[in-house]
Amino acid sequence: MLLLYLYISLFVLTVGTFFGGKYAKPYALIVTGLYFLIFLIYFISKFYTLNGVFNSMQSIPISSYYGFDFSLQLSGFSALLVLLSVAVTFIAVYISGTRYGKVFFGLEMLTMAGLVGLLLSANVLFFYIFWEVVLIPVYLLIGVFGKKNADSISLKFFVYTHIGSVLMLLSFFSLYTYQYENTGTFTMSISALLTPSLINSMPVFWRGFVFFGLFVAFLVKLPTFPLHSWLPDSYESAPYPVTIILAGALSIMGGFGLFGIMLPVISVVPASFSTVLIILGIVSLIYFSLAAMSQPSMKRMMAYASAAAMGFVTISFGTSALEIQNSVYSANYILDVTGGMYQILVHGLIMAFIFASLYYISRSTGKEMIGSLGGIFREAPILSAFLLAALLASLGLPGMAGFVAEFSVLAGIFPEVGMWIMLIIFAMLITASYHIWMAQRTLFGPYNENLGNISDSTPGSSVILTIIMMAIIILGVFPHYAFQLLSSYASGVI
């Protein structure tokens, strides 16, 4: 029951932030920092054997006849994502100015609590509820604290995600009813509803309906082309701490939906769906990379970079579904799946790194348009070095965590995509080009004297950026533990 108590206490403490007054920020920092450590120790105690399959089920029954209970489960994958969400929230809280006030911190914390609940939830209804719980504070954070057009942008974010989640709920309920028809008892447990046998027992239409609903919900959150148009606006309009939460923590929702919820039924995903996923993933990669290249604002460019990176996740899921059904050698698809999950994990960290360094640069220069910067390496070398490191991490340089994920996906998908892999390579080249081009235009070259005197990194910002960078490098140079946890989860579930 420890996990349950941990989660409930986290939720209660989170709500406490709203009453924190002017101490809201230190309070939120202490809570997130503390819970990061507690979760870390708890997860190490659970997973020190690096066996990442589901290992605990703890529940409070609410209505046992309808199978409705508050129950939590934990897998190697969700454990890593819980750590990521708490850490990203810590970063976001750390860089938020106290001037935002207690409500801002409270909403940030509430997002995290919802996200952790979503990751741990073992019950489809609570999964759905947490999905919405995450949505509302972010909607408010963008709408109330965002810049220009924040109202309509936050509404777009809300409506988009909401359409997805409605479809997801419908899918869950069709599973729920068919489960009842098959067995005569109600259950809402994820592990009982999402099984290949249940899905195989459904008529073809409903099978397609279930997958359609789930995929739309998750692809909206990833996001995948063409369901993405909430993303660039929300990322750009939101204040930096919220962008960090959006890009670093919320972006895992879609990926967790695919790999955390749907992995057990990957073997029965209809081949047409998988093919569409692969195509959408490749199109997303190319489309977002090319669209990113022409963006005049650094923040918007990185928003597209984030969306493009998620293309790997979609491709990975689609190809591994096909590989499993075509019985390709298992080392291939396990690598493929694990690469996709690793991408979800490290993408969050890398995006947190990018947006945190962009935040400090925009704080010190007051600018976020690429054209209005230039040569800031001369005046702010440390900050520029951090941004450069973040850009290199984002373009997938070996030694940084992104490379491990991208290479695993590339090596895993080849049996299915064949020489179409060249399209992915083209997108990766474009990705490298615009990252490096942006570095050239903002960091290098002659100093833009219009900027006047700008300040370099403060010790506080250096510390947090160094910690994120070290985490990315450690996950890139010594990926073994995290990777092993994920791959044993994958091979255990499939």
Added chain:
Amino acid sequence: MDLSLVAWFVFLSPLIGFPLSYFAGLYRKNLSGLIASGSIAISLLLSLILYLGYTAPVHSSINWFYSFNYGVFIDPLSIAMVLMVSFVSLMIHLFAMYYMGKDPNRHVYFAETSLFTAGMLGLVLSSNLLEFFLFWEIVGLCSYLLIGFWFFKPNAASAAKKAFIVTRIGDMLFIIGLAILYSSLVAFYPDPLNIQYLITHASLVLAAIGSAKLTLVVLLFLGGAIGKSSQFPLHVWIPDAMEGPTTVSALIHAATMVTAGIYLIARLYPLYYMSGTDTLYLLAILGSFTAIFAGMIGLVVNDIKRILAYSTISQLGYMMAALGLFAVLQGSAVGFSMYHLFVHAFFKAMLFMSAGVILLAMMDLRDVRKMGGLWTRMPMTVSIMFIGSLTLAAIYPTAGYFSKDSIISASYLYMTSASQWYYALPWIFLTIGSFLTAAYTFRMFFLVALGKPRSELAAHAKDPSIYALLPLIALAVLSLTYGLFQNDFLTFLGGSYTITVPPYIEYLPIILAAIAIVVTFFIYSGSRWERMNLAKSRLYSVVKNKFYLDKLYTDVIAERVILPLSSSFASIEEDYNSGIERIGRGSLDFGTFLRKLQSGVVESYFTLIILASAVVFIIAIVLGVF
């Protein structure tokens, strides 16, 4: 002593030196150069221990992640290469303490060059191709950072970008090759990227994945090598990379990093000859074409460092071509290629450093037309440059003669080994190449050394102190004497091979080189060249514009294809976004309903959610009834 442990510290030592030299440099700038050089001296010492203690190949590796391992692989090829890399890098670091001695950011410079050296040594010793790729990218990153070391120069910033993106093209091909090799071979062998397995069981690999796929994989690896070793058509980044400090050009863009591509092919050579004669012919023709192609451009460039850069491309072409001569040389093709790689590293590093000394005196004015008469003013430096030029032009008895002419002779045998006409092309290209090499080298040298000074700076140039030149002298001695060790070198790399060709073939390249020197002396030692008007010649303008290849890449592909494509995608994206918004607002009833949401009243959001969930729930129940 365990050799694998020694090998680990060969590259760990400069890796530890990397942060040390940076942080020490924050307190005392001059300390950073000492620490970096010291850490590389340790590497050199450990490489010598490897060389002396070597008995049989050692492969030791640890699990990295999934089924990928990392570790060290010691065999004659890697030992020879670490010796060269650590020695040349040490010489260049010692010289850099003089050359970069006044730069305010020299601690950054030395930190980056030690990281580079660590990456290069790690690449050479890698036991696994994925680890190899990791180091391959680390050296690429250092090259990017060091080309842009003087980041405030717009040229340097854009050259750094160009180098990164162009080599990235090759790197991406390489990574696809790795992915294909891994996914095709993993069902047969659990550790498919293990270098030792790949080279000792090349025939098994061929049997397992089939000839077509193997050829595809090695061609993709070749793509990586073309990017890194700047072969045609991805050679365009090296001349621009000359915007970096001259010691960087010497270290990265002449002696070590650009040879990594050649090393990759030499490392995996069994896979190449297993994949068939066409692949090997491709190596030969690609290398020999690059040799003559870059040599021609080298003839018309006026920037002293760019002349050397084109010369580097051309000489790398010789190494690549040597690797293609498997039909004649068998396995010792690697030895011939590596031998030229070594000799080239010695004399090209020396040439670059002597150019660096001259550029210090010339206040970084790199135009050879503004120099002249420097031999009397800087006798030491220019004499060293003379030795370098002789070696580059492969004049007997310098080491260049032994390394380059044996490749040309071998290519003659290659021509006679087959009846098809196109087997003659490598020999023809390489022979013309030897004429071009001597011509561009001595054009540069005579313009620098002889005649009257053609600028104030040249008139007042002076030699630096002898201590600064000591590393150059060491390399000059090697350039002159290394020819003696050709056979030992080849034997160490596994099998020497005596090439016997008719004497007129053997002496043809040196005769051509001598003619080239005489002709260039006639034109460039005095002021005759100033009266030549080449601008009207169409051939001249084509060569002067680098065969329009740079223009094709930047003006056509980048600016007419990629950027318009990107901006059209961005505008499609904008239209799409506003279209979505219009759908959202357009439908009146729904729209007004949604607009109420913007009231900012929290309660209404919750109400909406609950209502929506209720509706959905009802729908679901209705659906469930069916």
